[in-house]
Amino acid sequence: MNVAARVEQRVFMKGNEAICVGAIAAGCRFYYGYPITPQNDIPEYMSAHLPTIGGTFLQAESEVATINFILGTSASGKRVMTSSSGPGISLMQEGLSYMAGSELPAVVVNISRSGPGLGGIAPSQGDYFQAVKCGGHGGYRMPVLAPHSVQEMYSLAMLAFDLADKYRNPAMILGDAIVGQMKEPFTQTPYVPTVSQEKPWALTGCAGRPRQHVKSLYLKDNAIEVHNWKLHRKYLKMQEEEVRYEDYHLDGAKIAVVAFGTAARVSKTAIQWARREGIAAGMLRPITLFPFPGAQLEEIAKRVDVLLVIEMNTGQMLEDVKASTTFHDKIRFLGKPCAMPTPEEIHGELRKLAGRGR
Template sequence: MRHLRRDLSRRRHRGLEVREVEVKFVKGNEAICLGAINAGCRYYYGYPITPQNDIPEFMAAKLPELGGVFLQAESEVATINFMIGTAATGKRVMTSSSGPGISLMQEGLSYMAGMELPALIVNISRSGPGLGGINPSQGDYFQATRGGGHGDYRTPVFAPHSVQEMYDLTMRAFDVADKYRNPVMILGDAIIGQMKEPFVEKPYEPLYEFDRSWVIIGAEGRPTRQVTSLY
């Protein structure tokens, strides 16, 4: 104990580096938005459904300030097709919904997987089949992990267990989507989406270098490119 006190005293007198970090107190749904924005997402399309409505509300207020695009589509079917167009240009794009809305997106998700287009889909799940309920249930597991649409594809799935992970894993999800050119899903529920916790808004650091040679942009001076799900 004497040696411990001596060592601690030396450290105290020499001075320890203390890094001050800003701790924020936000909902899980809001943490997803902050993670997406910090990862470079400037395009959000969606359609309202509880318990994820904090996400489009946040993005509707924030993205125009950043020169981004928020669009409330006429349906979830339209939403996923808007995403196909944006993802084909190499832009980071996100939508969010709940179980019934994700079901309506399944055909478009299958096309995105076939076209090898990266995007982020957030499912703040409901409980039970049909309209279900907005109480927390950790539902939609099979829908998320078994692909959902036709063609036996799979989507990487991140399942955060805290508000901090809602933020951290959203940034990672964009990296994984870009690396593997595949839709990626964040799967949460009403509790983690609505509860508030302290979290630290860490700076975004990309995990990989991304190939952009496939994106659909102006073709002047080079052969045209094509994105298709027809093999």
């Protein structure tokens, strides 16, 4: 393919808008939401575009209502999405638990901001626990995807819909203000479905079949225990089949950065600088935060001298890193709660770990 043709296909867009383009490409025609910074580009884009392609945009009175609009449309068998930021995602936790219990697919985007509480609108990765461990009640899991570029905002949005349908479960995209607000060119690769979108369980009226229900209440005998084990097997299957990560210069690396999303993006610059100085640095970048690439991490831990975990919080993924490896003495942590680490800072840390002067 010649350069001109390749250039022709690239689109220059905000990350938040690229999510919308990906969702629409994946067949999402329903979006519900409630305003909150820094993700308002998403409802604004959807409110302008969905009505022109026969879709539905509806602004809810709260995120509590939003997630239940989502529940109803998902129960109707349609692909549906919402987006919000920390405080709004907190309000959706009840609905997410019900959806996991009722086995309903949907895509929920968290363009996270600083917390706890009202916090601030600075970029942050403080919602890792809420997303990965799942903040609703009862114990459930969902695939969590962490894009680090506008290209991934687009492609992981499409993947999130497929994972949600494959497992009949909500799927989350965990971004932050940087990857949401930044613009960069991306290629609109066509959507290629990897799952069937037939939903015989959907509530469409019981014409020609017995009535059916979408529910999470199981009161009889040990029905809820049976249901829990069924869900658990689903989560195990996610761990077997859905681990995704980027290996960034790990071959021969002595220092392995472990970072996701914007922290990983910034780390790439620092690693480029370090490698030019002959420092053998690389990075394991989890693309799926759940399932976490724990086995891959343990393999890398055996080979390297240092695992440098970098997060825009005070250490959340750090716990999953520790749970994945026995080499705890190799783990170092660089945390920047509610702020982005600069390439200079990370570069300085890499130099220090490599025994170079600052």
